[in-house]
Amino acid sequence: MAYDEKLAKRIRDGLGSLPFVEKKMFGGVGFLVHGNMACGVHKENMIVRVDPDKHENLLKKPHTRVFDITGRPMKGWLMVEPNGCRTAKQLSHWINEGVTFALTLPPK
Numbered sequence: 001m002a003y004d005e006k007l008a009k010r011i012r013d014g015l016g017s018l019p020f021v022e023k024k025m026f027g028g029v030g031f032l033v034h035g036n037m038a039c040g041v042h043k044e045n046m047i048v049r050v051d052p053d054k055h056e057n058l059l060k061k062p063h064t065r066v067f068d069i070t071g072r073p074m075k076g077w078l079m080v081e082p083n084g085c086r087t088a089k090q091l092s093h094w095i096n097e098g099v100t101f102a103l104t105l106p107p108k
Contacts, residue, residue, distance in 0.1 A: 003028035003041045007085070011039055011046070014088075014095045026069060031098075035108025038098035042069065045079045046091075048098045052076035058097065076101075 008029050012022070021032045026047065030040035040047040047067055050058055052075050058064060063084025067077035085091045 002043075004044045004082075007044070007046060007082075008041045010085075010091055011041065011095060014091055015099070018099065033099055033102040034105070036102040036105045038102035039095055042067075042079065044082050046085045046094055048078045048080060048094045049101055050076055050078060050097050051101045051104070054097075 011031060015031060018033065020038070021035070023030050023032060025037075026040065026042045028040055028042040028047070030037050030047070032038065037047075037049045039049065055076050055078070058078060059066065061084070063081040065079050065081070066073040067079050068074070080094055085094055
């Protein structure tokens with residue numbers, strides 16, 4: 001399995017009518033808002049780009065860890081394990097975190 005296609009579909013559905021672009025990246029798929037990564041899927045995990053000022057607090061949530069697939073952790077990027085985005089409410093929370101931050105960045 002390259003990445004969890006069901007999770008990608010759930011994220012796609014959760015983004016609803018928001019204009020986003022889907023792009024293959026990180027060996028998975030990313031969802032970009034105004035050209036900026038908001039969230040995505042890597043293997044079975046959800047990737048979420050968050051406000052770097054909120055990064056440490058969000059890492060305290062269950063089933064989260066630093067996004068590090070290259071040996072260089074990226075501040076402001078989280079991995080959410082499957083149990084952390086299992087319910088619609090959990091998934092919506094993480095999508096909103098990613099989209100909210102992406103919308104603060106200048107469009108690309």
